[in-house]
Amino acid sequence: MVKDATQGEVTLQDLATECGVAVSTVSRALTRPDRVSESTRARIVAAAERLGYEPSVAGRALSSGRTQTIGLMVPDVTNPYFFGIIRGTQSQLRAAGYAHVLVDTEESAALEEESLRRLRRSCDGVILAASRLGAEEIAAWDRVLPLVLLNRSVEGVASVEVDSPDGARQALDHLVSLGHRRIAYVRGPAGSGPDRHRREVLGATAPRYGADLVVTDPFAPTSASGPAAADTVLRLGATACIVFNDLMAISMLRRFADRGVDVPGAMSVVGCDDIFGADFCNPPLTTVTVPTERPARTAAALLLDRLRTGRRISPERPLPAHLTIRESSAPPRRDP
Amino acid sequence: MVKDATQGEVTLQDLATECGVAVSTVSRALTRPDRVSESTRARIVAAAERLGYEPSVAGRALSSGRTQTIGLMVPDVTNPYFFGIIRGTQSQLRAAGYAHVLVDTEESAALEEESLRRLRRSCDGVILAASRLGAEEIAAWDRVLPLVLLNRSVEGVASVEVDSPDGARQALDHLVSLGHRRIAYVRGPAGSGPDRHRREVLGATAPRYGADLVVTDPFAPTSASGPAAADTVLRLGATACIVFNDLMAISMLRRFADRGVDVPGAMSVVGCDDIFGADFCNPPLTTVTVPTERPARTAAALLLDRLRTGRRISPERPLPAHLTIRESSAPPRRDP
DNA sequence: ATGAAAGCGCTAACAG
DNA sequence: CTGTTAGCGCTTTCAT
Numbered sequence: 001m002v003k004d005a006t007q008g009e010v011t012l013q014d015l016a017t018e019c020g021v022a023v024s025t026v027s028r029a030l031t032r033p034d035r036v037s038e039s040t041r042a043r044i045v046a047a048a049e050r051l052g053y054e055p056s057v058a059g060r061a062l063s064s065g066r067t068q069t070i071g072l073m074v075p076d077v078t079n080p081y082f083f084g085i086i087r088g089t090q091s092q093l094r095a096a097g098y099a100h101v102l103v104d105t106e107e108s109a110a111l112e113e114e115s116l117r118r119l120r121r122s123c124d125g126v127i128l129a130a131s132r133l134g135a136e137e138i139a140a141w142d143r144v145l146p147l148v149l150l151n152r153s154v155e156g157v158a159s160v161e162v163d164s165p166d167g168a169r170q171a172l173d174h175l176v177s178l179g180h181r182r183i184a185y186v187r188g189p190a191g192s193g194p195d196r197h198r199r200e201v202l203g204a205t206a207p208r209y210g211a212d213l214v215v216t217d218p219f220a221p222t223s224a225s226g227p228a229a230a231d232t233v234l235r236l237g238a239t240a241c242i243v244f245n246d247l248m249a250i251s252m253l254r255r256f257a258d259r260g261v262d263v264p265g266a267m268s269v270v271g272c273d274d275i276f277g278a279d280f281c282n283p284p285l286t287t288v289t290v291p292t293e294r295p296a297r298t299a300a301a302l303l304l305d306r307l308r309t310g311r312r313i314s315p316e317r318p319l320p321a322h323l324t325i326r327e328s329s330a331p332p333r334r335d336p
Numbered sequence: 337m338v339k340d341a342t343q344g345e346v347t348l349q350d351l352a353t354e355c356g357v358a359v360s361t362v363s364r365a366l367t368r369p370d371r372v373s374e375s376t377r378a379r380i381v382a383a384a385e386r387l388g389y390e391p392s393v394a395g396r397a398l399s400s401g402r403t404q405t406i407g408l409m410v411p412d413v414t415n416p417y418f419f420g421i422i423r424g425t426q427s428q429l430r431a432a433g434y435a436h437v438l439v440d441t442e443e444s445a446a447l448e449e450e451s452l453r454r455l456r457r458s459c460d461g462v463i464l465a466a467s468r469l470g471a472e473e474i475a476a477w478d479r480v481l482p483l484v485l486l487n488r489s490v491e492g493v494a495s496v497e498v499d500s501p502d503g504a505r506q507a508l509d510h511l512v513s514l515g516h517r518r519i520a521y522v523r524g525p526a527g528s529g530p531d532r533h534r535r536e537v538l539g540a541t542a543p544r545y546g547a548d549l550v551v552t553d554p555f556a557p558t559s560a561s562g563p564a565a566a567d568t569v570l571r572l573g574a575t576a577c578i579v580f581n582d583l584m585a586i587s588m589l590r591r592f593a594d595r596g597v598d599v600p601g602a603m604s605v606v607g608c609d610d611i612f613g614a615d616f617c618n619p620p621l622t623t624v625t626v627p628t629e630r631p632a633r634t635a636a637a638l639l640l641d642r643l644r645t646g647r648r649i650s651p652e653r654p655l656p657a658h659l660t661i662r663e664s665s666a667p668p669r670r671d672p
Numbered sequence: 673a674t675g676a677a678a679g680c681g682c683t684a685a686c687a688g
Numbered sequence: 689c690t691g692t693t694a695g696c697g698c699t700t701t702c703a704t
Contacts, residue, residue, distance in 0.1 A: 059697030061394035102438035122393040277613040395681030
């Protein structure tokens with residue numbers, strides 16, 4: 001039953017009065033059940049239940065220093081890629097009794113900084129997904145506020161890689177196997193960890209495969225960048241491209257269609273992430289699939305563990321990425 | 337510059353000592369600038385800046401009773417429909433200096449209840465999007481915790497309609513104009529406000545249009561329901577359907593394809609929401625477009641205003657819905 | 673096992 | 689305009 005607002009909130013004091021014990025006893029009964037007698041504990045818990053007691057986060061935070069909330073910062077809530085991240089962290093945190101503050105940093109490092117500043121006092125820790133901040137800034141913040149990074153690694157800061165560079169290698173392998181020689185990699189934002197890893201892997205692998213890799217300049221990882229990215233790929237004379245993420249890749253598909261470039265006839269496109277929509281766009285997008293929910297849960301668990309034990313444990317290896325081949329990639333058209 | 341954790345947090349007391357004034361003066365200087373002399377205010381603000389002072393949300397909440405955070409509860413964070421809602425409320429709240437707690441209730445009324453219970457003490461108010469709770473429960477909660485409803489209306493509780501029933505009418509008009517006579521409406525979840533409105537409007541309008549409307553039983557508003565919903569529509573012998581949301585509609589498109597039912601040749605499909613993906617699925621989906629970000633901002637503004645003034649203002653009218661015609665709807669195939 | 677008491681950082685009367 | 693004082697609800701020594 002919902003308590004009426006006019007009665008005010010039920011406090012520890014109320015329970016103490018009700019049960020004829022001291023507030024400290026009530027506090028213990030509710031948070032350290034082993035340090036009170038079984039009988040009083042039962043009595044207090046029953047009263048709490050009956051009166052609809054709900055602990056005050058503020059009171060608790062003030063005296064204990066812990067807020068029982070952790071922040072999740074993502075660069076773009078409207079990118080379906082972050083679905084799994086949001087769901088995964090949320091379920092893990094909820095199970096542990098933590099609240100979950102979601103912050104959309106809108107691809108802006110400045111907003112990230114400001115948000116961290118604001119979260120510093122109100123969160124016990126923060127999960128930072130795909131941060132656009134510099135390595136030193138991240139390291140500095142981690143000293144103030146426990147951080148776990150997702151898809152970004154910084155020396156000395158806990159992190160979980162979602163993306164595995166091998167996905168890009170598989171994509172390249174696939175395109176080369178189809179017969180492509182001149183292949184473009186369409187970059188994401190300049191600071192991105194996965195972007196760097198992919199460039200490294202592709203750069204190192206292309207020669208071995210006998211492929212001619214051309215890398216674009218960085219793009220904002222959103223649909224809006226698609227048309228420009230598509231045009232760039234055409235200008236570079238590639239017959240196939242690997243794209244930083246599916247949001248851009250799907251948008252590029254449309255640009256190619258608008259310019260009369262047949263996909264996959266005249267241009268093969270491989271995206272990354274396998275987001276919502278990748279399987280039903282037109283043509284369906286060949287993409288690098290990476291499970292996100294599991295690493296997100298890992299990140300949350302990592303943070304919780306660190307808060308509890310003070311230890312920094314190292315994360316399990318991420319699930320391997322795999323290529324999901326759909327209709328947007330095919331052998332290059334033979335020149336007439 | 338980021339303050340080092342070893343120094344501990346800077347408090348009002350620190351600033352007071354630093355400036356040689358009382359904590360209350362510092363408090364006022366930072367929250368009621370007009371109640372302090374300009375010179376001391378400047379001195380204090382400068383010190384705060386210099387020492388990297390950040391107010392303690394907990395301390396503030398405890399003494400003022402306000403937490404400066406508001407909750408947003410959505411039934412499914414992985415439904416792109418809620419993108420605009422999340423963005424809209426977030427931007428509005430951020431501008432007002434409020435924190436934003438996102439809760440995914442996973443289409444479960446029980447989880448909604450539990451979340452409200454937990455948020456009661458830690459939020460100043462909650463924006464409840466597409467609640468699956470009963471009207472009486474919602475009204476009861478509103479007495480305890482200021483609520484604003486999105487896409488759900490309950491007597492006496494502030495709400496903003498995103499959906500306008502006229503969208504469904506336009507969809508029906510469209511299909512009838514194309515020549516369809518037997519038209520199915522695929523329902524969403526039982527408690528949904530928009531679902532009820534649409535049934536009412538469609539039920540009232542169909543006779544006037546000379547259409548034969550058949551209404552399905554309720555479905556969970558997710559992709560998973562698509563196949564079953566598609567099968568039901570076929571069983572009902574309709575040549576066209578209006579679907580509760582695009583998530584289901586897109587999924588139905590695929591089911592129809594799998595069953596060899598040509599869309600739009602043998603079946604016209606009209607969705608609702610115009611979510612991410614509706615424009616690039618195959619075939620592109622005719623759908624009822626409704627702007628979500630603006631009403632979400634309105635909802636946030638409404639809540640903030642109520643918290644500030646205690647008044648309950650009534651919201652502006654929602655933006656009108658409009659039909660966006662794409663390739664998933666066409667005239668019915670002439671029987672051979 | 674339980675109680676008394678001291679704050680945590682801040683706001684909000686109430687004095688001056 | 690500013691200082692003094694009392695809590696807000698809770699956890700946490702320190703006694704008992």
